[in-house]
Amino acid sequence: MEFRAATSILLVVFAWSMSAVAAQTRGIDAQEAPGAQADIATPSHDEVAARAIKALGGQDAIDRIQSVYMKIAMSAPDPKGTREIFWSRDNGLVVKLSIQGFEAEQGIVGSTGWQLDPSGRTALLPEAVLKESRRSTTQYLFALGIEKFADFGYTRLDADHEVAGQINGKPTHKLVYGDGKSGQTTIHHDAESGLPIAIEHVRTRDSLTVTTTFDGWEEIDGVLFFRSGIVNAKPPEGELPPPTKLDFETIEVNRVDPDRFALPEEVKALLTNQDQDLEVEGEIAFEDLSPESQKEATERIEALKAEGPESVRAFIEQNMPMVDELADGPQKDMLRYILQELRKEIQGG
DSSP states (O other): OOOOOSSOHHHHHHHHHTTOOTTTOOOOOEEEOTTTTTTSOOOOHHHHHHHHHHHHTOHHHHHTOOEEEEEEEEESSSOOEEEEEEEETTTEEEEEEEETTEEEEEEEETTEEEEEOTTSOEEEOOHHHHHHHHHHHTHHHHHTTSSOGGGGTOEEOGGGSOSEEEETTEEEEEEEEEOSSSEEEEEEEETTTOOEEEEEEEETTTOOEEEEEEEEEEEETTEEEEEEEEEEEEOSSSOOOOOEEEEEEEEEESOOOGGGGSOOHHHHHHHHHTTSOOOOSSOOOGGGSOHHHHHHHHHHHHHHHHHOHHHHHHHHHHHTTHHHHSOSSHHHHHHHHHHHHHHHHHHTO
16 A cells, blocks of 8 residues: 655655756766865855855845745756745745646745645645755755755754865855755855855755756845756766756745735644544454554554654644545555554554
Protein backbone atom coordinates (compact mmCIF):
# COMPACT_ATOMS: atom_id res chain seq x y z
CA MET A 1 0.00 0.00 0.00
CA GLU A 2 1.22 3.50 -0.81
CA PHE A 3 0.80 5.95 2.07
CA ARG A 4 0.74 9.68 1.54
CA ALA A 5 4.12 11.04 2.65
CA ALA A 6 4.63 14.01 4.96
CA THR A 7 4.66 16.20 1.87
CA SER A 8 1.92 15.54 -0.68
CA ILE A 9 1.68 16.17 -4.40
CA LEU A 10 1.61 19.94 -3.96
CA LEU A 11 4.97 19.94 -2.24
CA VAL A 12 6.35 17.80 -5.02
CA VAL A 13 5.14 20.39 -7.53
CA PHE A 14 6.48 23.23 -5.42
CA ALA A 15 9.76 21.43 -4.95
CA TRP A 16 10.13 21.20 -8.73
CA SER A 17 9.50 24.89 -9.16
CA MET A 18 11.57 26.14 -6.24
CA SER A 19 14.54 24.46 -4.69
CA ALA A 20 14.27 20.90 -5.93
CA VAL A 21 14.23 21.31 -9.69
CA ALA A 22 16.29 18.23 -10.38
CA ALA A 23 13.95 17.07 -13.12
CA GLN A 24 14.21 20.36 -14.99
CA THR A 25 17.73 21.67 -14.37
CA ARG A 26 21.41 20.99 -14.87
CA GLY A 27 24.63 21.45 -12.96
CA ILE A 28 26.62 24.63 -12.42
CA ASP A 29 30.16 25.08 -11.21
CA ALA A 30 30.20 26.87 -7.85
CA GLN A 31 33.39 26.27 -5.91
CA GLU A 32 36.27 27.60 -3.87
CA ALA A 33 38.49 29.85 -5.92
CA PRO A 34 41.69 30.52 -3.96
CA GLY A 35 43.48 31.95 -6.96
CA ALA A 36 40.61 33.55 -8.83
CA GLN A 37 40.71 36.87 -7.00
CA ALA A 38 44.39 37.67 -7.05
CA ASP A 39 43.72 41.29 -8.06
CA ILE A 40 40.76 41.78 -5.71
CA ALA A 41 41.30 42.21 -1.98
CA THR A 42 39.39 39.55 -0.04
CA PRO A 43 37.16 41.13 2.62
CA SER A 44 36.02 39.56 5.87
CA HIS A 45 32.65 37.82 6.15
CA ASP A 46 31.18 40.82 7.97
CA GLU A 47 32.48 43.17 5.29
CA VAL A 48 30.86 41.05 2.57
CA ALA A 49 27.49 41.23 4.38
CA ALA A 50 27.73 44.99 4.95
CA ARG A 51 28.85 45.66 1.38
CA ALA A 52 25.94 43.66 -0.02
CA ILE A 53 23.39 45.64 2.00
CA LYS A 54 24.91 48.91 0.82
CA ALA A 55 24.94 47.77 -2.82
CA LEU A 56 21.28 46.75 -2.65
CA GLY A 57 20.20 50.17 -1.37
CA GLY A 58 20.99 50.27 2.33
CA GLN A 59 19.49 48.73 5.45
CA ASP A 60 16.92 51.50 5.94
CA ALA A 61 15.50 51.01 2.44
CA ILE A 62 15.37 47.23 2.90
CA ASP A 63 13.68 47.56 6.29
CA ARG A 64 10.98 49.76 4.75
CA ILE A 65 9.87 46.79 2.65
CA GLN A 66 6.89 45.26 4.44
CA SER A 67 5.44 43.22 1.59
CA VAL A 68 6.52 41.93 -1.82
CA TYR A 69 4.59 40.52 -4.78
CA MET A 70 6.48 38.65 -7.51
CA LYS A 71 5.11 37.06 -10.66
CA ILE A 72 7.71 34.77 -12.18
CA ALA A 73 7.50 33.09 -15.57
CA MET A 74 9.36 29.77 -15.61
CA SER A 75 10.52 28.33 -18.91
CA ALA A 76 12.31 25.08 -19.56
CA PRO A 77 12.02 22.52 -22.35
CA ASP A 78 8.94 21.21 -20.51
CA PRO A 79 6.84 22.11 -18.62
CA LYS A 80 6.41 25.90 -18.58
CA GLY A 81 4.52 27.80 -15.94
CA THR A 82 4.20 30.81 -13.67
CA ARG A 83 4.65 31.31 -9.96
CA GLU A 84 3.17 34.15 -7.90
CA ILE A 85 4.68 34.96 -4.51
CA PHE A 86 2.76 37.07 -1.98
CA TRP A 87 5.03 37.84 0.99
CA SER A 88 4.41 40.00 4.05
CA ARG A 89 6.75 40.63 6.93
CA ASP A 90 3.82 40.58 9.37
CA ASN A 91 1.27 38.31 7.69
CA GLY A 92 3.15 35.43 6.09
CA LEU A 93 3.43 33.86 2.66
CA VAL A 94 1.14 32.61 -0.11
CA VAL A 95 2.44 31.05 -3.33
CA LYS A 96 0.37 30.19 -6.41
CA LEU A 97 1.75 27.89 -9.06
CA SER A 98 0.30 27.36 -12.55
CA ILE A 99 1.74 24.75 -14.88
CA GLN A 100 0.03 23.76 -18.13
CA GLY A 101 -3.47 24.43 -16.84
CA PHE A 102 -2.91 22.93 -13.39
CA GLU A 103 -2.97 25.22 -10.37
CA ALA A 104 -1.67 24.71 -6.86
CA GLU A 105 -1.38 26.93 -3.82
CA GLN A 106 0.66 26.89 -0.65
CA GLY A 107 0.27 29.23 2.30
CA ILE A 108 2.12 29.77 5.56
CA VAL A 109 0.64 32.22 8.04
CA GLY A 110 2.10 32.18 11.53
CA SER A 111 2.27 28.58 12.70
CA THR A 112 -0.34 27.40 10.18
CA GLY A 113 0.57 26.07 6.76
CA TRP A 114 -1.70 24.64 4.08
CA GLN A 115 -1.59 23.35 0.56
CA LEU A 116 -4.17 23.14 -2.18
CA ASP A 117 -3.20 20.58 -4.80
CA PRO A 118 -4.28 20.56 -8.48
CA SER A 119 -7.16 18.21 -7.69
CA GLY A 120 -8.67 20.80 -5.36
CA ARG A 121 -7.85 18.96 -2.12
CA THR A 122 -6.77 21.08 0.85
CA ALA A 123 -4.42 19.75 3.54
CA LEU A 124 -2.50 21.21 6.45
CA LEU A 125 1.28 21.34 6.26
CA PRO A 126 2.98 19.43 9.07
CA GLU A 127 4.87 21.58 11.56
CA ALA A 128 8.02 19.65 10.71
CA VAL A 129 8.16 21.12 7.19
CA LEU A 130 6.91 24.69 7.72
CA LYS A 131 10.24 26.47 8.18
CA GLU A 132 12.10 24.61 5.47
CA SER A 133 9.20 25.05 3.04
CA ARG A 134 9.16 28.80 3.63
CA ARG A 135 12.95 29.02 3.37
CA SER A 136 13.01 27.32 -0.01
CA THR A 137 10.05 29.35 -1.28
CA THR A 138 11.43 32.76 -0.30
CA GLN A 139 15.08 32.17 -1.18
CA TYR A 140 15.01 35.19 -3.50
CA LEU A 141 14.13 37.42 -0.55
CA PHE A 142 16.97 35.90 1.48
CA ALA A 143 19.40 36.81 -1.29
CA LEU A 144 18.14 40.40 -1.18
CA GLY A 145 18.41 40.63 2.62
CA ILE A 146 14.64 41.07 3.03
CA GLU A 147 14.08 37.72 4.75
CA LYS A 148 16.42 36.87 7.62
CA PHE A 149 18.15 33.50 7.86
CA ALA A 150 18.17 33.71 11.65
CA ASP A 151 14.37 33.55 11.66
CA PHE A 152 14.59 30.03 10.24
CA GLY A 153 17.26 28.60 12.50
CA TYR A 154 20.09 29.17 10.01
CA THR A 155 23.38 30.66 11.19
CA ARG A 156 26.34 31.94 9.23
CA LEU A 157 29.11 29.34 9.09
CA ASP A 158 32.09 31.67 8.82
CA ALA A 159 34.56 29.40 10.60
CA ASP A 160 34.01 26.55 8.17
CA HIS A 161 34.13 28.44 4.85
CA GLU A 162 36.46 30.84 3.08
CA VAL A 163 35.09 34.05 1.61
CA ALA A 164 36.61 33.62 -1.85
CA GLY A 165 34.57 31.69 -4.40
CA GLN A 166 33.37 31.76 -7.98
CA ILE A 167 30.30 31.18 -10.14
CA ASN A 168 30.80 30.24 -13.78
CA GLY A 169 34.40 31.41 -13.51
CA LYS A 170 33.42 34.81 -12.11
CA PRO A 171 35.07 35.76 -8.78
CA THR A 172 32.64 36.02 -5.86
CA HIS A 173 32.62 36.62 -2.13
CA LYS A 174 30.38 34.09 -0.47
CA LEU A 175 28.51 33.71 2.79
CA VAL A 176 27.37 30.23 3.86
CA TYR A 177 24.38 29.54 6.11
CA GLY A 178 23.10 26.29 7.61
CA ASP A 179 20.95 24.72 10.30
CA GLY A 180 22.81 21.43 10.69
CA LYS A 181 19.76 19.51 9.45
CA SER A 182 18.22 20.30 6.08
CA GLY A 183 21.28 21.61 4.27
CA GLN A 184 23.49 24.61 3.55
CA THR A 185 22.75 27.76 1.58
CA THR A 186 25.49 29.86 0.01
CA ILE A 187 24.95 33.38 -1.29
CA HIS A 188 27.55 34.45 -3.85
CA HIS A 189 28.20 38.19 -4.05
CA ASP A 190 29.87 39.75 -7.05
CA ALA A 191 33.45 40.49 -6.03
CA GLU A 192 33.33 43.92 -7.66
CA SER A 193 29.82 45.25 -7.06
CA GLY A 194 28.93 43.35 -3.90
CA LEU A 195 25.49 42.42 -5.30
CA PRO A 196 24.14 38.89 -4.65
CA ILE A 197 24.43 37.21 -8.05
CA ALA A 198 23.68 33.60 -7.05
CA ILE A 199 22.17 31.49 -4.32
CA GLU A 200 23.15 27.85 -3.95
CA HIS A 201 21.50 25.25 -1.72
CA VAL A 202 22.87 21.77 -0.99
CA ARG A 203 20.16 19.51 0.40
CA THR A 204 21.33 17.14 3.10
CA ARG A 205 19.03 14.20 2.45
CA ASP A 206 20.07 13.56 -1.15
CA SER A 207 23.06 15.90 -1.79
CA LEU A 208 21.17 17.67 -4.58
CA THR A 209 22.78 21.04 -5.34
CA VAL A 210 20.46 23.71 -6.73
CA THR A 211 21.95 27.01 -7.88
CA THR A 212 20.08 30.09 -9.09
CA THR A 213 22.02 32.90 -10.75
CA PHE A 214 20.54 36.40 -11.04
CA ASP A 215 20.83 39.30 -13.49
CA GLY A 216 18.98 42.33 -14.89
CA TRP A 217 18.95 44.62 -11.87
CA GLU A 218 16.29 47.31 -11.39
CA GLU A 219 15.69 49.74 -8.55
CA ILE A 220 12.25 49.50 -6.95
CA ASP A 221 11.42 51.79 -4.03
CA GLY A 222 15.09 52.37 -3.33
CA VAL A 223 16.16 48.70 -3.40
CA LEU A 224 17.76 46.81 -6.27
CA PHE A 225 15.88 43.69 -7.43
CA PHE A 226 16.98 41.17 -10.06
CA ARG A 227 14.60 40.68 -13.00
CA SER A 228 15.91 37.41 -14.45
CA GLY A 229 17.50 34.18 -13.29
CA ILE A 230 18.66 30.76 -14.34
CA VAL A 231 18.04 27.72 -12.11
CA ASN A 232 20.48 24.81 -12.39
CA ALA A 233 20.71 21.61 -10.40
CA LYS A 234 23.48 19.10 -9.95
CA PRO A 235 22.30 15.71 -8.65
CA PRO A 236 24.94 13.54 -6.97
CA GLU A 237 24.86 11.23 -9.99
CA GLY A 238 23.08 10.78 -13.29
CA GLU A 239 22.45 12.98 -16.30
CA LEU A 240 22.28 16.74 -15.83
CA PRO A 241 18.93 18.08 -17.12
CA PRO A 242 18.55 21.44 -18.92
CA PRO A 243 18.20 24.74 -17.05
CA THR A 244 15.05 26.59 -16.09
CA LYS A 245 14.89 30.27 -16.96
CA LEU A 246 13.16 32.69 -14.59
CA ASP A 247 11.63 35.96 -15.77
CA PHE A 248 10.47 38.20 -12.92
CA GLU A 249 7.65 39.78 -14.91
CA THR A 250 6.14 41.78 -12.05
CA ILE A 251 7.63 42.98 -8.77
CA GLU A 252 5.60 45.17 -6.43
CA VAL A 253 6.71 46.48 -3.04
CA ASN A 254 4.40 47.37 -0.13
CA ARG A 255 1.24 46.88 -2.21
CA VAL A 256 0.05 43.41 -1.14
CA ASP A 257 -3.44 43.44 0.38
CA PRO A 258 -3.34 41.93 3.91
CA ASP A 259 -6.57 40.08 3.08
CA ARG A 260 -4.52 37.93 0.69
CA PHE A 261 -3.19 36.11 3.76
CA ALA A 262 -6.58 35.29 5.26
CA LEU A 263 -7.01 31.58 5.94
CA PRO A 264 -9.27 29.88 3.39
CA GLU A 265 -12.50 28.49 4.82
CA GLU A 266 -11.34 24.96 4.00
CA VAL A 267 -8.24 25.52 6.14
CA LYS A 268 -10.27 26.90 9.02
CA ALA A 269 -12.40 23.75 8.94
CA LEU A 270 -9.31 21.55 9.00
CA LEU A 271 -7.91 23.46 11.96
CA THR A 272 -11.19 23.01 13.83
CA ASN A 273 -11.15 19.27 13.27
CA GLN A 274 -7.45 18.46 13.52
CA ASP A 275 -7.47 17.83 17.27
CA GLN A 276 -10.61 15.71 17.29
CA ASP A 277 -10.34 11.97 17.75
CA LEU A 278 -10.06 9.90 14.60
CA GLU A 279 -13.45 8.73 13.45
CA VAL A 280 -13.36 5.03 12.55
CA GLU A 281 -15.81 2.16 12.52
CA GLY A 282 -14.65 0.73 15.82
CA GLU A 283 -11.18 -0.21 16.97
CA ILE A 284 -9.08 -2.55 14.85
CA ALA A 285 -7.37 -5.35 16.76
CA PHE A 286 -3.83 -6.33 15.82
CA GLU A 287 -4.98 -9.93 15.45
CA ASP A 288 -7.48 -8.87 12.77
CA LEU A 289 -4.63 -7.98 10.42
CA SER A 290 -2.95 -10.44 8.10
CA PRO A 291 0.61 -11.50 9.00
CA GLU A 292 1.97 -9.29 6.20
CA SER A 293 -0.09 -6.31 7.39
CA GLN A 294 0.95 -6.92 11.00
CA LYS A 295 4.59 -6.79 9.99
CA GLU A 296 4.23 -3.66 7.84
CA ALA A 297 2.09 -1.85 10.42
CA THR A 298 4.53 -2.62 13.24
CA GLU A 299 7.51 -1.44 11.23
CA ARG A 300 5.78 1.77 10.19
CA ILE A 301 4.58 2.60 13.71
CA GLU A 302 7.99 1.96 15.29
CA ALA A 303 9.77 4.01 12.61
CA LEU A 304 7.47 6.99 13.11
CA LYS A 305 7.77 6.82 16.89
CA ALA A 306 11.54 6.80 16.56
CA GLU A 307 11.41 9.95 14.41
CA GLY A 308 9.49 11.79 17.11
CA PRO A 309 6.10 13.46 17.75
CA GLU A 310 6.35 15.83 14.76
CA SER A 311 6.65 12.93 12.34
CA VAL A 312 3.78 11.10 14.05
CA ARG A 313 1.51 14.16 13.80
CA ALA A 314 2.53 14.73 10.18
CA PHE A 315 1.65 11.16 9.22
CA ILE A 316 -1.73 11.41 10.96
CA GLU A 317 -2.58 14.74 9.31
CA GLN A 318 -1.64 13.52 5.84
CA ASN A 319 -3.27 10.08 6.01
CA MET A 320 -6.49 10.63 7.97
CA PRO A 321 -8.39 11.68 4.81
CA MET A 322 -7.43 8.42 3.11
CA VAL A 323 -9.50 6.29 5.49
CA ASP A 324 -12.75 7.31 3.83
CA GLU A 325 -11.28 7.07 0.34
CA LEU A 326 -10.08 3.47 0.56
CA ALA A 327 -12.39 0.59 -0.19
CA ASP A 328 -13.08 -1.85 2.66
CA GLY A 329 -10.37 -4.46 2.86
CA PRO A 330 -6.91 -5.30 4.26
CA GLN A 331 -5.28 -2.02 3.17
CA LYS A 332 -7.94 0.13 4.83
CA ASP A 333 -7.82 -1.98 8.02
CA MET A 334 -4.04 -1.63 8.21
CA LEU A 335 -4.18 2.13 7.77
CA ARG A 336 -6.92 2.40 10.41
CA TYR A 337 -4.82 0.34 12.81
CA ILE A 338 -1.69 2.44 12.25
CA LEU A 339 -3.60 5.69 12.74
CA GLN A 340 -5.40 4.51 15.87
CA GLU A 341 -2.10 3.41 17.48
CA LEU A 342 -0.41 6.68 16.55
CA ARG A 343 -3.32 8.65 18.00
CA LYS A 344 -2.88 6.74 21.23
CA GLU A 345 0.80 7.68 21.19
CA ILE A 346 0.00 11.37 20.76
CA GLN A 347 -2.75 11.29 23.39
CA GLY A 348 -0.56 9.47 25.89
CA GLY A 349 -2.30 6.18 25.97
